[in-house]
Amino acid sequence: MPLHRYTHAVLCRIPNSIQTKGEVMLDEARDQHAELAQLLRDFDIDFVEMPADEDSPDCAFVEDIAVVCNGVALIARPSDPSRIKEIETIRAVLKKELEIPLVEIADKNARLDGGDVLFTGREFFVGLSEFTNEAGARAVAAAFPEYPCVPIKVAEKKRLKGLVTMAGPDVMCVGAGKDSREALKRIEREATYTYQTLTVPEDSAANVIYLNGTLIHRHEDEIPASSKVFAEKVEFPTKSLRMSELAKFSLGLSSCCLLVRKPKHIRSL
Numbered sequence: 001m002p003l004h005r006y007t008h009a010v011l012c013r014i015p016n017s018i019q020t021k022g023e024v025m026l027d028e029a030r031d032q033h034a035e036l037a038q039l040l041r042d043f044d045i046d047f048v049e050m051p052a053d054e055d056s057p058d059c060a061f062v063e064d065i066a067v068v069c070n071g072v073a074l075i076a077r078p079s080d081p082s083r084i085k086e087i088e089t090i091r092a093v094l095k096k097e098l099e100i101p102l103v104e105i106a107d108k109n110a111r112l113d114g115g116d117v118l119f120t121g122r123e124f125f126v127g128l129s130e131f132t133n134e135a136g137a138r139a140v141a142a143a144f145p146e147y148p149c150v151p152i153k154v155a156e157k158k159r160l161k162g163l164v165t166m167a168g169p170d171v172m173c174v175g176a177g178k179d180s181r182e183a184l185k186r187i188e189r190e191a192t193y194t195y196q197t198l199t200v201p202e203d204s205a206a207n208v209i210y211l212n213g214t215l216i217h218r219h220e221d222e223i224p225a226s227s228k229v230f231a232e233k234v235e236f237p238t239k240s241l242r243m244s245e246l247a248k249f250s251l252g253l254s255s256c257c258l259l260v261r262k263p264k265h266i267r268s269l
Contacts, residue, residue: 127160
């Protein structure tokens with residue numbers, strides 16, 4: 001399977017109720033979300049944009065709700081009970097509109113947040129924190145048995161993809177802070193494969209998307225020092241997006257879209 005090449009995506013519009021989570025410039029947040037949607041259009045990615053759900057302030061952060069790989073979607077189990085309604089919505093979109101087979105987590109004690117699941121193209125790493133537990137990591141391993149799956153302890157209030165993401169083929173983007181460096185050390189110790197690393201000065205810059213041959217990172221106004229690193233070190237195309245408002249309540253870029261590659265032949269379950 002081509003590494004990190006996608007054909008479809010799922011997005012959700014931003015509800016007014018996101019303001020209940022804290023101070024946010026709502027119009028600016030919606031403009032940033034629209035820029036993300038336009039970027040997906042520029043890459044000829046077909047996407048489903050769900051309407052905002054005012055009963056779910058976090059509904060725009062769709063990455064949390066599912067893990068998609070090889071044409072199969074594992075429905076996550078967030079620790080926040082208020083997100084149960086989002087699970088039903090994502091389940092319907094993936095099954096009915098994108099026609100992707102679903103895997104459900106049978107263990108009622110499992111907790112799994114999609115922002116804790118890092119797929120390198122070769123193996124999975126699953127962050128263990130207050131959002132995801134070992135039972136959740138086992139669910140990822142069971143859903144995608146064709147890949148190694150390694151649980152990685154991360155700082156309690158962090159998600160793995162807020163510390164480490166994929167910045168290219170076999171290249172991990174990691175923040176320079178302590179939590180990021182410790183997560184990377186654990187990954188390197190447990191990894192089946194060898195990866196290069198791209199270290200960025202600002203931890204908020206570590207959440208990137210490698211999308212169909214292009215690296216997507218936050219705008220230089222938000223991560224000035226890291227933008228210089230991307231410009232100097234990355235040899236393939238890059239794009240930047242403003243994410244200041246949406247990143248107040250999420251990891252940033254990856255949280256706001258659920259990327260899907262639909263294979264020509266769907267895997268049977």
